[in-house]
Amino acid sequence: MAVRFLKNQMQAAGAAFQLITRIPIPVMIPFVPQVLARSVIYYPVVGTIVGGFAAAAGWLLFGHLPAMPSAVIVLMLWAALSGALHLDGLMDTADGVLSHRSRDRMLEIMKDSRVGAMGVIVAVILLLFKFSLLASLLEGESWLGAALQIIAACGWSRLWLVWAMIIWPFARTGEGMASMFAEVRVRHAIAATLLQVVLIFGVGLAFGSSWSSIMSLMLIQAGVTLVIGGIISHWLYRKLGGLTGDTYGALNELIESALLFATLCELMWLN
Template sequence: MDKFLTALQFLTRIRLVSQDTVAPETFGAAVRYFPLVGAVIGAILAAACRLADHNLPIHTLAAGLILLEIFLTGGLHCDGLMDSADGLMSGRSRERMLEIMKDSRVGAHGVIAFVALILVKWSLLLDLLTASPAPAAPLAALFAMPVLGRLAMVIVITSYPYARPEGIGKAFAVYAGRPALYIAAATAALLVAPLGPAGLAALATAALFAVAFGRYATRALGGLTGDTYGAVAETTEVIVLLIFVLFRNSCFW
């Protein structure tokens, strides 16, 4: 449980126990539980959607769900997306890209990426919330979205090198090990397979996208960083929502 709690308390604002110091090995061992942390986030989002349905205007509900996820994660992955966009879209050398990503200031590319992320998420959620043929589709999508976003993180953490000699994500990359990927993948599959063809299609697409993102980032930066871990989680969530929109008329729910 301590390793799961480490993952939960690192990836979210949820605090259940005090963990003043955590060994790097524990961080690495916690990686296998990332999809379970996603399931916690997804369950909260789906419950909030179910409770607020018919009580809030549809546009307000979609915006509220996005803000709730940002609150639950502390904006950690959004920050990584913005830093990654500033670096990867700068067109500079590898070393300069890494310097830009480490800068606490947000540039134009980061702002554009964040605004685009929120806009696309909001639009896809609206499409799901107004899809009368499958009224449970938004609940399934809200649950699967963070599960597969965290699975994508595990894929790039365990499959590609870390780009910096040190950093907050270094312990994940060094100590996770290949078994973490197998455990996380099996966990994610068990969680989303009951969601029908949309869940299976989202699982496959998320895995393929994570591999493509990892290869791209490795070519550009020589590896991945904590920021790119957050970026792959956020962009994978958008892809998952898109898959559920495309499959909303052929679901089992």
């Protein structure tokens, strides 16, 4: 029984990495609803790994290259780790919801593999925003002051996707990648949330942070995630009648950017 449970969890974790990253997991995993439902528990782990790579890259570059080229390299790595999957979702979402057409037409536009003007404009603005934030953080006294927050932010943005799957319906019932997560339940979201908390405390203590500072960071980032994620998710629901795989990618990008901005604001306030 324990062996089967462990196998199922390892399979679920592998599915999470195969689906939303380009980190190679050389194992054949069936993308069936049951496996995908379990896989969402490990989205915070995926976020922690992605954020960890980005933070490590910034640490290696800090003090050796100027802030602006360092920020470009970190941003390139950050996008490459997910195969720009979330960015692609952002562009498709922007093309659809900013077309101000009917609901069915917006969903049709989002299914089109071609990228329109609004998608390009939104993606460029978001990348410039992220670049400016990273460059500002790399100009500070120590990149390590932001590293923990960046790692945690990548976990929160992906955790929100799990809750969004439960709270808001799918826009395309029975079709699309999002519908394959129809078996995600509240218990999966709770497990993912608990895992995110454990990861934040684990990484924070490894960085030498105090329990109180870790708790403060967690509450601030959780609040930002809840407010930004809730507002954008509800707006998309009002526009589309539900969420899609593309909107999940858009939510991830926008929440990550909001948390990165909150990190910069916090560090500026403390200094």
